[in-house]
Amino acid sequence: MSDLLSRLRGHQPNRPSQTLTRIGLGTIMTFAGITHLTTAREEFQAQVPDWFPMNKDLVVLGSGVAEISLGVSMLALPGHRRLTGTALAAFYTLIFPGNIAQYAERTDAFGLDTDAKRLIRLFGQPLLIAGALWAAGIPEQRR
Structure with a gap:
């Protein structure tokens, strides 16, 4: 287990695009989390x-x-970007069935009020997963 954790904490050089992705996803997730607890709580319940x-x-x-x-982890722990990015990718994977259900059950929320809009959103989730993995430094750069 400690070997897995040390690999997840691996310090390899990161590209500027990985840093920007990490900061962008960290900012978006922090904001989204706050809205879960405050202004958009009912919209999220509908999902x-x-x-x-x-x-x-x-x-x-x-x-x-x-x-x-x-x-906050994505923003504040750049030295652990591999661990935080992998955790974020896992989170995006875990909530994906809810997005599929929103499409299949034709649930309106956040302006996703047509089948086409809900379907387009489904294609966004794999992009978020890929972005989180990219921010984590996965795949590793060849040396």
Whole structure:
């Protein structure tokens, strides 16, 4: 386990685009997390599928705290970008079924009020996952 953690903390040179991606995703996630807890709480509740076996408000609050934690980590811990970026990619992967459910169940939220808009959003999630991995330095640069 310690070998995995040391690899995730690996310090390899990063490109300016990786730094910008890390800062951008960190800023977006921190802002999104704050809105989970404040102004957009009801909109986020609408995105939690009815079949999900937890209280919608609890899910929104928990995911908001997770997003703030991940966002601040991306911003404040550049020396651990591999770990924080990988954690953010895992988070994006975990919430993807909710995006699929929003499309399949035709749930309106955040202006996603047509099938076309909800479908386009589905293609954005893999881009976020790729961005988080890029910010983490994955794939590794060849030396």
